[in-house]
Amino acid sequence: MNIKNIIYKRKSIRKYKGEPIEKERLLEIKELIKNVTPLYKEIKMQGLLVENGVEIQKISKGIIGSYGKIEAPHYIVVTSEEKEGFHENIGFAFEKLVLDLTHMGLGTCWIGGAIKKELLNGIVEIPENQKPVVLIAFGYPEDSNIFNIELSSGHKRKELEYIALGTLNDTWEEIFQGVRRAPSAVNFQPWRFYKDHSEIHAYVTEGNIITRNLAHFSKLDMGIALCHLKLMCEYKGFKVEFINQDLPKRKGLQYVITIKVK
Ligand SMILES: Cc1cc2nc3c(=O)[nH]c(=O)nc-3n(C[C@H](O)[C@H](O)[C@H](O)COP(=O)(O)O)c2cc1C
Helix, strand or coil: CCCHHHHHHEEECEEEECCCCCCCHHHHHHHHCCCCCCCCCCCCEEEEEEEECCHHCCCCHHHHEECCCCCCCCCEEEECCCCHHHHHHHHHHHHHHHHHHCCCCCEEEEECCCHHHHHHHHCCCCCCCCEEEEEEEEEEEEECCCHHHHCCCCHHCCCHHHHHEECCCCHHHHHHHHHCCCCCHHCCCCCCEEEEEEEEEEECCCCCCCHHHHHHHHHHHHHHHHHHHHHHHHHCCCEEECCCCCCCCCEEEEEEEEEECC
């Protein structure tokens, strides 16, 4: 299955079969976790596999800001140093893992929310100077027909012209259709892209008084969308480079990064 189909197939899965994933598969997943590709190499982060999901289910009340209870057989706790850009870094690196798991027929769901480090004592070993940032639940979906592409997430998104500005030919429309399907916390879709010839400038919405305290989620969401953008560009035969041009704000939008394509 090509990456475009995997992107279209992925959706957040909130109900899982109870049984764990086969041991060999978990080993394969452990390798994938170890080898995720960061956006910013200099920021240390880690994905810690929790094989026995019950351990996370027991502390789920202590995860502030996550919505709904998601009981999965396994979770990944993502930890990071708190350096400029760490949220985007996590989103970018671990969305590729989410897509790899989707390709294996597994369900996934990002779970945001503040997790107290102490709650994870005895469950995972958090590296020094890092904090837990986000969880990813995964396992076999309870409903095995759930990945039916007809029922995919495309309809739950803002229109393309709202998130991608500039002149878009068919190729670029196809690329941004893949970006548009990126998951985001509370389906907020805070990403906006300005295409200017071979450069795409990425911005996140600053939000209003109520949504402003979701700003850290927006950065995570942006990392996720940048992962989709890179994969879709490569799928269409482009080479991608990320550069920081320190562009000024646009109305209600904060600049994040520029993607140069060749
Ligand atoms: C950073 C982040 C945090 C999320 N946190 C939660 C969560 O705590 N609980 C939940 O049920 N879904 C969570 N989601 C899933 C989103 O609600 C979901 O991606 C969005 O509604 C779009 O739906 P889709 O993923 O099925 O396309 C989160 C997604 C992201 C990207």
